[in-house]
Every structure is written in C-alpha cells, then in structure tokens.
Amino acid sequence: MKLQPNENQVKERITGKEAIIKCLLAEGVDTLYGYPGGAIMPVYDELYKYKNQLNHILTRHEQGATHAAQGYARVSGRVGVAIATSGPGATNLITGIADAQIDSTPLVCITGQVASHLLGSDAFQETDIIGISTPVTKWNYQITHASEIPEVMAKAFYIAKSGRPGPVLIDITKDAQFEEFDFSYNKCTGIRSYKPIPVVNKEKLAEAAELINNAKKPMIVWGQGVILGKAEEEFKAVVEKTGIPAAWTILGVSAIPTDHPLNVGMVGMHGNYAPNMLTNECDVFIAIGMRFDDRVTGDLNTYVKQAKVIHFEIDPSEVNKNVNADVAVLGNSKETLAAILPLLKENKHESWHQQFKDFYKTEFDRIITHDIHPTKEGLTMGEVIEGINQETKGDAVIVSDVGQHQMVTCRYAKFNKTQSNITSGGLGTMGFALPAAIGAKMGAPEREVIAIIGDGGYQMTIQELGTIFQTKVPVKIVVLNNDFLGMVRQWQQLFFDKRYASTEMVNPDFVAIARGYSIESQQVTKRENLAGAIKTMIACEGPYFLEVKVEKEDNVFPMVPSGASVSDIRLE
Amino acid sequence: MSEEKTYTVSIYTENNIGLLNRISAIFQRRHINIESLNTSISEIEGVSRFTLVLSLTEERIKKIIGQLEKQVEVIKAFYHTDEQTIFLESCLFKIKSSLLFEEPQIQNIIKESSTRIVTVNKEFFVLEKSGRRSEIELLYRELSAFGIMQFVRSGRIAVTKDEMKISAMLAEFRE
Numbered sequence: 001m002k003l004q005p006n007e008n009q010v011k012e013r014i015t016g017k018e019a020i021i022k023c024l025l026a027e028g029v030d031t032l033y034g035y036p037g038g039a040i041m042p043v044y045d046e047l048y049k050y051k052n053q054l055n056h057i058l059t060r061h062e063q064g065a066t067h068a069a070q071g072y073a074r075v076s077g078r079v080g081v082a083i084a085t086s087g088p089g090a091t092n093l094i095t096g097i098a099d100a101q102i103d104s105t106p107l108v109c110i111t112g113q114v115a116s117h118l119l120g121s122d123a124f125q126e127t128d129i130i131g132i133s134t135p136v137t138k139w140n141y142q143i144t145h146a147s148e149i150p151e152v153m154a155k156a157f158y159i160a161k162s163g164r165p166g167p168v169l170i171d172i173t174k175d176a177q178f179e180e181f182d183f184s185y186n187k188c189t190g191i192r193s194y195k196p197i198p199v200v201n202k203e204k205l206a207e208a209a210e211l212i213n214n215a216k217k218p219m220i221v222w223g224q225g226v227i228l229g230k231a232e233e234e235f236k237a238v239v240e241k242t243g244i245p246a247a248w249t250i251l252g253v254s255a256i257p258t259d260h261p262l263n264v265g266m267v268g269m270h271g272n273y274a275p276n277m278l279t280n281e282c283d284v285f286i287a288i289g290m291r292f293d294d295r296v297t298g299d300l301n302t303y304v305k306q307a308k309v310i311h312f313e314i315d316p317s318e319v320n321k322n323v324n325a326d327v328a329v330l331g332n333s334k335e336t337l338a339a340i341l342p343l344l345k346e347n348k349h350e351s352w353h354q355q356f357k358d359f360y361k362t363e364f365d366r367i368i369t370h371d372i373h374p375t376k377e378g379l380t381m382g383e384v385i386e387g388i389n390q391e392t393k394g395d396a397v398i399v400s401d402v403g404q405h406q407m408v409t410c411r412y413a414k415f416n417k418t419q420s421n422i423t424s425g426g427l428g429t430m431g432f433a434l435p436a437a438i439g440a441k442m443g444a445p446e447r448e449v450i451a452i453i454g455d456g457g458y459q460m461t462i463q464e465l466g467t468i469f470q471t472k473v474p475v476k477i478v479v480l481n482n483d484f485l486g487m488v489r490q491w492q493q494l495f496f497d498k499r500y501a502s503t504e505m506v507n508p509d510f511v512a513i514a515r516g517y518s519i520e521s522q523q524v525t526k527r528e529n530l531a532g533a534i535k536t537m538i539a540c541e542g543p544y545f546l547e548v549k550v551e552k553e554d555n556v557f558p559m560v561p562s563g564a565s566v567s568d569i570r571l572e
Numbered sequence: 573m574s575e576e577k578t579y580t581v582s583i584y585t586e587n588n589i590g591l592l593n594r595i596s597a598i599f600q601r602r603h604i605n606i607e608s609l610n611t612s613i614s615e616i617e618g619v620s621r622f623t624l625v626l627s628l629t630e631e632r633i634k635k636i637i638g639q640l641e642k643q644v645e646v647i648k649a650f651y652h653t654d655e656q657t658i659f660l661e662s663c664l665f666k667i668k669s670s671l672l673f674e675e676p677q678i679q680n681i682i683k684e685s686s687t688r689i690v691t692v693n694k695e696f697f698v699l700e701k702s703g704r705r706s707e708i709e710l711l712y713r714e715l716s717a718f719g720i721m722q723f724v725r726s727g728r729i730a731v732t733k734d735e736m737k738i739s740a741m742l743a744e745f746r747e
C-alpha cells in the first residue's frame with residue numbers, strides 16, 4: 001500500500017487504545033456512534049480523555065449506531081464511524097453494515113474482540129465477527145497487535161470512501177488495545193490490489209456521445225452514483241445541454257431539484273407512470289450511476305429491450321450484471337460526465353417530452369391529485385408530505401424508513417438540494433429512519449432534518465428516542481400511523497386475497513411515549529389540524545414528534561407488480 | 573453463451589487471512605459448486621494464487637470474475653477453458669504391501685500408468701500419480717479391485733498457454 005509521506009515524523013510510544021483515537025482524529029473524525037462493553041472498554045477509556053475532540057454519541061442499540069453513522073455519512077459525504085464491543089455488540093452492527101454495503105455508504109465500524117489468546121476458545125462475548133461480516137463488508141480486518149493499528153486504520157478509511165464507497169469493519173483484540181508501541185500515522189493513498197476508479201476510455205465516451213446525439217427518444221435514469229461522485233453540476237449540465245428527460249432511482253433523487261423542468265420523476269415499482277412506461281419506448285437508455293435493481297427494472301426479459309443502453313458506472317462488476325450495456329463508460333461520474341459534455345449536441349426533444357407530460361397528466365388525474373389533495377375524509381400520507389413541502393419549501397433533509405410511507409415520501413417530497421433524501425434503498429431496513437435522522441442532523445446541523453416513519457418501522461428502533469433525549473438533537477419525527485404494516489398489507493390485499501396475516505398492529509400511545517422522553521409531541525387525526533401541526537413542528541427549536549393517523553387501508557400506486565414488466569405498471 | 577463449460581479460474585491475491593472465506597462466499601451466495609480449489613504461492617513474491625474449477629456458462633463466469641475482482645485484496649482474476657491451459661491433478665493411493673507380492677497385476681498397472689512409488693514399508697506402500705482426471709479415475713478403478721487403504725486427490729493446478737498480464741500491472745502500482 002502507498003502511504004502519504006510525512007517528512008517530520010516523530011514516533012511516540014503509546015498504547016493501541018490511544019492509537020485508535022489518534023487515527024480517528026488524523027482522519028478528521030469529529031463524531032462517532034456507539035455503545036460500550038467489555039472488549040472495547042479500553043478504547044472508551046481513551047474516548048473519555050479525548051471527549052473534547054471526539055463527540056461520542058451513545059445510541060440505545062448498536063444497530064442505531066450504524067444507522068446514525070449512515071445518516072451522518074449520507075448527508076455529509078464523509079465517512080461515518082460506529083463502535084461497539086465484541087459478541088452481541090458486534091452482531092448488532094450487522095444490519096446497518098449490510099445496509100451500508102448495498103447502498104454504498106462509507107462506514108468504518110470498530111469492534112472490540114476478546115484477547116488474542118482467547119480467540120477460538122468460545123470465550124465470554126467472543127464471536128467470529130470477521131467471518132460474520134465478510135459478505136456484507138467492502139473490507140474487514142482483525143487486529144491482534146497494536147503495531148498494526150495505524151496502517152490498518154489508514155486502509156480502512158481509504159477503502160471505505162474511495163471508488164464505490166462501502167462499509168469496513170475493524171476488529172481489535174483487547175490485548176492489542178493495551179499493548180504499547182511506537183506510533184506514527186500516514187494516510188493511505190493506494191493499495192496495489194485495489195483500483196477504486198477505472199480509467200476513462202475515450203473511445204467509449206465517443207461511442208456514447210454518438211448514440212446520444214443521434215437518438216430521437218433518449219432517456220436518462222440516474223442513481224446515487226451522481227451524488228457519491230459529487231457530479232451534480234456536471235450531471236445537470238449534461239441534462240440541460242441535451243434536453244433529455246431524466247428520471248431517478250430513490251437513492252438518486254435530489255441530485256437535481258425536484259422541480260427541474262427536465263426531471264421526469266421516479267422509476268421503479270412505485271415510480272412515476274411516464275418514466276416506467278417510456279423505458280420500454282425510448283431508443284437510447286442512459287443509465288448513470290445506477291445498478292438496475294430488480295425494484296427498478298421489474299421483469300428483465302421485457303426491460304428496455306428496444307433501446308441501446310449506455311451505462312455510466314464506477315464499479316465494473318455492475319456492467320452487464322442485470323442489463324447488458326451496448327456501451328459501458330467506466331469511471332467516476334464527475335469525470336465521465338465532464339468529459340462527455342463537450343461531445344454532446346444541444347437538443348430539446350420537445351415532442352418526446354410531450355409524451356412524458358401526457359403520461360404525467362394521466363397519473364396526476366388518476367392518482368397524484370387524490371393523494372395530495374384528497375377529498376375523502378381520512379388523511380392520506382401524500383397530503384402529509386405535501387404539507388411538509390409547503391412548510392420547508394423543499395430545503396429539508398428527509399429521512400424515510402421502509403414501506404408505504406417511504407414510497408409516498410420519495411414520490412412527493414420536494415428537494416432543492418443534493419444529499420437530501422436519506423432512505424434505506426437496497427436492503428429495505430425497517431427501523432433505519434429514526435437513528436439515521438439523528439446522524440443526518442449531526443452531519444448537517446444547519447439543515448432541517450425530518451424523519452418520516454411508519455408505525456411499524458418506528459417501533460423497531462424506538463429506543464433511539466433515548467439518544468434524542470440525551471443529546472437534545474433537534475430532529476423532527478413524523479409517524480404516519482395506519483395501524484398496519486402497510487406495504488405488506490397492500491400485497492396481502494392485492495396478491496393474497498386480503499388475508500391480513502400478522503400485519504395489523506395494536507399500537508401504544510406514541511405521544512405519551514415521546515412525552516416520556518420529554519420530546520414535544522402531538523397527534524393529528526383531522527385534516528384541519530394538519531397544517532398547523534406541521535408549522536408547530538418546524539417552528540420548534542428542539543426535537544419534535546408528530547403522529548398523523550392516516551387512512552388504514554390506502555394503497556400506493558402506481559405499482560409495477562413484482563416480476564411484471566415496467567410498462568405493465570398499474571394505476572389502480 | 574448459454575452452454576455450460578468447464579473453466580479454470582486463476583485468482584491472484586494478497587496473502588491475507590480471511591480472503592478464502594471472502595472468495596468462497598461469492599460462490600456460496602450464488603449456489604455455485606466449486607469443483608476443485610487449490611491455493612499456493614505464485615510466480616510473484618508475496619502474491620497468492622487460487623486455482624478453481626467451475627462448470628458455468630461464459631456469461632455467468634464473466635459476472636463471477638467481476639465479483640472476484642471487486643474484492644479489495646484480489647489483484648486480478650482470469651478464466652480459461654481447458655484448451656487454453658495446461659492442467660493436471662495429483663493423487664495418492666495407500667495400499668497394503670502384501671498385495672504387491674500376492675497380486676502381480678498391481679505391478680503391471682503401476683508400470684503401464686507411469687505411477688510413481690513414493691514409499692514402501694512392511695505394512696503399506698504409497699503410489700503417486702499426476703495427470704488428467706480421467707487417468708486418475710482409471711487408475712482408481714483398477715486399484716480398487718484389490719482394495720485401497722486410503723485415497724486422496726488434489727485440486728486442479730493449471731498454467732495458461734498465454735501470458736498472465738499481472739506483473740506489468742503490479743509494476744505500474746510501484747511507479
């Protein structure tokens with residue numbers, strides 16, 4: 001591996017536990033999320049000494065620590081750090097790590113481990129976290145000697161944030177934490193077996209430009225790769241110059257503003273009608289920093305078969321994985337989009353845009369207007385999101401959980417700024433939003449952060465209210481309560497003859513629970529109280545909890561049924 | 573594209589604990605049976621070499637190569653057909669020594685199959701044979717008629733007819 005040369009390096013004799021802290025500081029870490037326990041206690045002892053330089057947030061469960069670190073990373077583009085003890089502490093991190101792996105979120109997770117002489121002896125709180133975390137980490141490593149700490153920590157941060165980002169887990173035995181050694185730190189700048197960013201191929205760029213310039217009905221679908229590559233400006237320039245309709249995946253949204261005239265909405269299972277229908281009518285399909293998840297593509301045998309496919313991608317293993325690319329442009333999106341821009345011709349594609357507008361009108365008349373301006377008595381999730389839009393004007397960071405409310409949030413939330421939609425996309429982790437919102441608020445303290453959560457997911461990590469209580473982090477929590485696991489119930493209604501197996505929830509008094517944590521709160525059951533409640537929530541300087549009782553059995557439409565073609569999208 | 577074939581996969585890696593686990597997880601997740609697996613040092617100092625045999629379509633093997641190369645500590649992965657490689661397996665047979673004298677046929681089998689006698693003592697003798705799978709299987713059938721005390725066969729090892737473009741890659745990193 002290549003280390004940044006550090007000329008005037010003085011080695012100092014310190015312990016492994018202190019070295020870990022010094023490595024974190026050298027990497028610019030200011031906040032970390034975790035939970036102490038036996039095998040990590042030496043590091044916590046150092047955290048106590050360094051508490052003026054490192055803000056450790058005690059979450060109420062290790063899963064919350066990883067999600068908070070994810071929220072922090074996703075709004076800030078920095079590496080999120082989580083720390084836990086061995087055994088159950090370490091295994092509790094796994095859900096968040098798996099989530100970060102599939103959603104390409106840079107994390108460094110540090111776990112304590114039993115002393116090295118006890119490894120393999122089934123010691124108290126010993127678990128093979130390296131074995132367990134291998135399939136869900138970008139890289140992992142077990143440190144058994146203090147002298148390994150600087151190099152391994154440098155590699156961990158480098159790997160987590162470079163190329164396609166991802167989670168790294170470093171397991172450190174207790175004896176290595178106590179061991180003394182001569183410490184010095186160099187940042188890692190390269191590893192010989194690891195090529196994070198492919199070299200841009202000019203011929204591929206030219207081929208792609210040729211296809212785009214000659215297209216009559218081109219369409220762009222962008223994903224999180226635009227945000228991770230910090231390529232928002234370059235992306236906007238490409239879209240605006242070519243005039244190509246651009247649709248997004250749920251992790252891509254907010255890379256350009258929601259109300260941008262060339263933004264044609266969301267693709268996928270609960271995406272917009274136009275981009276789903278027209279995926280199967282375009283002649284050139286330009287995928288940018290997205291990975292053709294099955295929730296985006298539906299049935300692959302009938303997906304975008306008529307078009308030439310161009311795939312801009314940083315990870316070579318994503319090319320031709322699910323959808324064959326006629327032209328693959330490998331590289332960092334910032335670099336490839338900047339390089340292709342001068343090769344592209346200006347265009348407007350007016351009649352093609354009209355097709356998108358026509359489909360939008362159908363969707364608006366049949367679905368959107370009823371979702372956001374309902375005339376029926378019960379409250380809809382859509383009108384709550386619309387109410388929040390009215391109040392925030394699209395400037396807030398919206399953190400959603402998983403389920404119906406998530407799809408409604410992604411469909412209707414307005415975003416003006418990038419890195420504003422934080423949600424669990426690939427793994428679909430219920431319980432993500434509450435802790436992720438805590439991390440998001442700490443990663444972007446100047447921004448309003450609103451968590452939108454269902455009554456099911458809320459109760460999966462509800463203990464993180466304790467973290468909010470203790471830290472007073474001013475997150476706003478909106479629970480859209482339909483007393484159901486709504487998305488599963490919707491599937492039961494549509495595909496299992498309404499057999500509502502274990503989806504109805506008997507819920508507690510959420511407002512009373514929030515009050516128990518001294519969080520200001522209220523419940524809304526009537527439309528006339530909604531706007532005022534949202535206003536009160538936003539105006540509140542501290543954390544706030546708002547429960548909205550919504551219609552129990554509303555469904556999210558449009559919907560591409562599982563395994564169907566995207567152009568067989570259902571409006572009801 | 574859709575026809576299954578035998579491929580030899582050669583993976584050049586850093587020599588780190590846990591990498592075997594990481595590599596095997598790629599196959600386990602996708603229900604891909606590893607027909608044989610061998611690990612050893614390679615022609616490059618400090619670089620390990622995994623040799624795997626898989627029966628897959630070319631389309632599938634390309635995706636697997638992508639997943640392998642994505643691992644931080646994998647330097648490069650290649651796949652080759654049998655025609656593109658020189659390959660063999662090795663095996664050992666442990667057989668009761670008395671049979672060597674009681675069954676003269678065994679001596680003929682040893683001679684005709686160019687099998688090497690590794691050791692002989694009063695109780696048993698050990699035969700070693702390297703070659704194609706079919707040759708080893710034939711020998712196994714012939715010897716099993718007399719009784720085999722122990723048998724073991726190695727994974728496939730293979731070198732490619734074409735150059736492995738890996739040294740240049742590593743040299744590039746050092747620059």
